[in-house]
Structure formats: structure tokens, C-alpha cells
Amino acid sequence: MNGKSCVRCGNKAQLKRPKTGELICKECFFVVFETEVHETITSSNLFSRGERVAIAASGGKDSTVLAHIMKVLNDRHDYGLELFLLSIDEGITGYRDDSLESVKRNKEEYQLPLEIVSYEQLYGWTMDAIVAQIGMKNNCTFCGVFRRQALDRGCELLKVDKMVTGHNADDVAETVLMNVLRGDIARLQRCVAIVTHDESGGYIPRAKPFKYTYEKEIVMYAYFKKLDYFSTECIYSPNAYRGFARELIKDLERVRPQCIVDIIRSAETFQFDTVNIRKQVISRCEKCAYISSQKICRACVFLEGLNSGKAKLSVFESEGKTQKSKARRVEEEEKVERSKVSILNADW
Amino acid sequence: MKVKVEFSGGLELLFDKATRLTVDVDEKTTIKDLIAYLKQNHLKEKPELFMSGDSVRPGILVLVNDVDWELLDGADYKVEPNDNVVFISTLHGG
Ligand SMILES: [Zn+2]
Numbered sequence: 001m002n003g004k005s006c007v008r009c010g011n012k013a014q015l016k017r018p019k020t021g022e023l024i025c026k027e028c029f030f031v032v033f034e035t036e037v038h039e040t041i042t043s044s045n046l047f048s049r050g051e052r053v054a055i056a057a058s059g060g061k062d063s064t065v066l067a068h069i070m071k072v073l074n075d076r077h078d079y080g081l082e083l084f085l086l087s088i089d090e091g092i093t094g095y096r097d098d099s100l101e102s103v104k105r106n107k108e109e110y111q112l113p114l115e116i117v118s119y120e121q122l123y124g125w126t127m128d129a130i131v132a133q134i135g136m137k138n139n140c141t142f143c144g145v146f147r148r149q150a151l152d153r154g155c156e157l158l159k160v161d162k163m164v165t166g167h168n169a170d171d172v173a174e175t176v177l178m179n180v181l182r183g184d185i186a187r188l189q190r191c192v193a194i195v196t197h198d199e200s201g202g203y204i205p206r207a208k209p210f211k212y213t214y215e216k217e218i219v220m221y222a223y224f225k226k227l228d229y230f231s232t233e234c235i236y237s238p239n240a241y242r243g244f245a246r247e248l249i250k251d252l253e254r255v256r257p258q259c260i261v262d263i264i265r266s267a268e269t270f271q272f273d274t275v276n277i278r279k280q281v282i283s284r285c286e287k288c289a290y291i292s293s294q295k296i297c298r299a300c301v302f303l304e305g306l307n308s309g310k311a312k313l314s315v316f317e318s319e320g321k322t323q324k325s326k327a328r329r330v331e332e333e334e335k336v337e338r339s340k341v342s343i344l345n346a347d348w
Numbered sequence: 349m350k351v352k353v354e355f356s357g358g359l360e361l362l363f364d365k366a367t368r369l370t371v372d373v374d375e376k377t378t379i380k381d382l383i384a385y386l387k388q389n390h391l392k393e394k395p396e397l398f399m400s401g402d403s404v405r406p407g408i409l410v411l412v413n414d415v416d417w418e419l420l421d422g423a424d425y426k427v428e429p430n431d432n433v434v435f436i437s438t439l440h441g442g
């Protein structure tokens with residue numbers, strides 16, 4: 001093996017950085033990786049001193065590295081944050097129970113308090129029970145809607161000011177492409193924001209400290225630091241995480257790795273015609289008070305269906321039952337389709 | 349010659365949960381040859397999740413003795429006795 005040298009220190013290089021093409025050694029990689037995340041945090045003013053911050057922790061690679069780095073940077077740069085781990089237990093035997101074990105090890109290692117919110121306690125249903133009733137077809141839609149709300153409930157319990165998620169540059173670039181391909185301008189504008197929140201303050205702001213961090217570097221960092229993470233797919237959505245947009249991004253990355261950050265930068269610099277972006281009117285669900293653009297939020301609609309044993313009907317056909325024109329119905333069905341895709345992407 | 353192989357990031361699931369293997373391959377074996385050998389002799393399911401063309405599918409990282417294969421000759425790198433070749437999937441949920 002011939003040795004190439006690190007551009008920073010001259011020692012043996014061990015990694016080629018996808019963003020810059022630089023060759024770098026392991027020790028220098030740790031420094032630049034951590035420094036860049038710190039710079040993202042400070043230049044975007046992600047946090048204020050004294051804030052309570054929940055780390056959405058799934059036990060997977062991104063959130064495991066995120067928990068590690070948040071702890072390291074908070075200590076090193078004295079952000080003055082109070083950090084918490086927040087996990088959702090969907091109730092999926094052989095998947096979530098194993099990944100929660102990995103979160104529990106993180107809790108011990110980083111000495112962070114852990115809150116686990118389960119679908120069973122929140123909704124009275126585990127995903128196992130839901131799948132037993134409705135089958136494998138739309139279960140990811142249920143799960144995505146429930147998870148989003150469960151994370152917010154967890155944040156309420158922890159009384160945090162913010163939540164951070166492990167979304168990385170590859171995830172953001174993928175979402176940009178999906179929104180371009182769907183012509184979803186409102187989401188396209190929102191998906192590159194480093195912090196998302198709604199104006200009414202309805203849910204806790206969510207921040208992405210890894211917005212510019214490549215997946216390759218996150219995995220390399222975990223590998224070199226020997227961080228313990230869980231990497232099995234959800235048994236109910238084999239490969240669902242890998243849509244065609246992801247495939248395309250990975251192919252492009254192999255040819256020109258910079259494309260990932262370029263896609264993000266492009267979307268950040270787009271000028272949006274705000275007149276044509278229809279603002280959603282946000283109100284509160286009449287049943288559970290969760291923010292919703294409808295009178296009853298989607299989680300409650302799902303639950304009603306599940307509890308009455310007619311889940312399939314309630315979710316995908318109830319809207320069509322009332323007398324609406326066919327065109328309107330088609331439009332709504334499309335909306336459901338679109339939101340299904342976006343829910344897959346909205347996962348951490 | 350003997351070469352050590354490791355799988356992680358979920359790839360081990362395609363190899364009957366094996367995280368480590370020692371394989372015996374010919375001199376002048378390249379990583380590309382090694383990938384074909386692993387597919388032939390050890391891969392248990394879903395070859396499309398491991399391979400694309402005659403290399404690994406994009407999104408799988410390869411390291412030889414803790415060095416990114418992009419610093420070596422990639423798939424054309426010729427493995428040496430006792431090399432430790434690590435395949436890590438980045439494709440499993442975060
Ligand atoms: Zn160095």
C-alpha cells in the first residue's frame with residue numbers, strides 16, 4: 001500500500017473528503033468534522049445559552065453520531081445547553097426494541113437523560129398491532145404521522161426549547177430533488193431551512209446540525225470513533241428509505257461528490273414566487289389539540305379508524321364518502337399520495 | 349493468500365450476520381475480484397443491495413487497513429496478504 005499524505009499534517013492520509021476532495025488523516029478528520037458542525041451551529045445561531053435541547057435518537061448512525069457530537073461540542077465550546085435523548089418506541093418487535101438498546105447504551109456513555117415515548121402509551125396501539133390489523137400496505141403512513149406527533153409530545157414532556165435531528169446533507173439533497181420532481185414549491189422552500197417551525201409556535205423548532213455533513217463522513221466518523229449504532233431496516237418497510245431520488249444522488253455522488261452540497265446550495269438560492277405558494281392555515285385538532293390544517297388531525301383520523309376496526313376505509317376512502325366532485329376527490333387522493341412520500345422522508 | 353473481510357452498517361445481514369470472515373484468494377486479486385468472490389461464496393441474499401455492475405453499489409464504503417479505498421486504486425487495488433478489507437453500508441436508516 002502506498003501512502004498518500006494528509007493535507008493538514010503530512011501524516012498518512014486515511015480518507016478522501018467528499019465535499020472538498022482533500023486527503024486527510026484520521027486525527028485531522030476528527031478535527032475538521034467537529035469544527036464544521038460547530039461552525040454550522042454558530043453561524044446559524046442554532047442555540048441560545050441555557051436552552052433545553054432534545055436529541056431525536058433512533059439508535060441509528062446519524063442520531064448516534066449527533067448525540068456524540070452534541071455532547072462533545074456542548075462541553076468543549078460551553079454552549080450551556082441541557083441535552084436530552086428522546087426516542088420513540090413504535091412497538092416493533094425485533095427492530096425498535098433492539099435499536100432502543102443502542103440508545104440506552106448512548107445514555108450511559110454520554111450521561112444524558114433519556115425519554116422514551118411509545119405509540120402504545122400515546123395511542124393505545126403498537127405498530128405490531130396496527131400491522132396485524134391493517135396489513136403492510138399503508139403502515140408507513142400511519143407510522144410517519146404518529147412519529148411526528150410523538151416527537152412533539154416527547155418534547156412537551158421534556159419541556160425542551162428545541163429538538164435536533166440527524167438529517168444529513170444527503171437527506172436534505174434527496175428531499176430537495178423529490179420536491180423539485182413533484183413541483184412542491186412550498187416544501188422545496190422549507191426543506192432547506194436549517195431550523196423548521198411554524199409561525200404560530202405550534203410545535204417545537206427542529207434543527208439539523210448535520211445539514212451540510214455528508215453521510216459518508218458521518219459513517220466514517222462512527223467507524224473511526226468506534227461508536228455503537230444499530231443498522232437494521234425496519235421490518236415493515238424494507239428498503240422504503242431508498243427512493244429513486246436517493247439512488248440518483250448516490251450515483252451522482254460517485255461521479256462528482258460535490259453535487260450533494262451543490263444541490264442544497266442551489267435550493268437555498270432559489271427565488272420563490274411567494275404569491276403562488278398557498279399558505280396552509282394552521283389550527284388545532286378538535287380532539288387532541290395537536291396542530292393541524294384540518295378540524296381533526298391525521299393521527300386522530302387514523303386512530304378512529306383503527307379503534308372502530310375500519311382503518312383502511314377511514315384513511316383512504318372517508319374523504320371520498322361525502323359528496324364531492326370527482327376532480328376534487330382526485331386532487332385529494334394526490335395529496336395523500338404526496339404526503340405519503342414526504343412522510344417517508346420526514347423520518348429522522 | 350489470506351485476507352480478512354469485515355461487514356458492517358447492515359451489510360452483515362446479507363452475509364448470514366457474519367461480521368468477519370477470513371478468505372483465501374489468489375495472488376493479484378483486486379478488490380473487484382474480491383467482491384465477485386464474496387458474492388459467489390458468501391452472499392446469502394439480495395445481491396442488488398451489495399453489488400452494482402462489478403463493484404459495490406454506490407453508498408457502500410470500502411476501507412483497506414483503515415484507509416478509504418478512494419485513496420488507493422478503488423476497485424482495482426490489489427489486495428496483499430493479511431489486508432483487512434472493511435465494507436460498510438451507509439444506506440441503513442439514521
Ligand atoms: Zn492529518
Ligand SMILES: [Zn+2]
Nearest residue numbers: 285288297300
Ligand atoms: Zn388530533
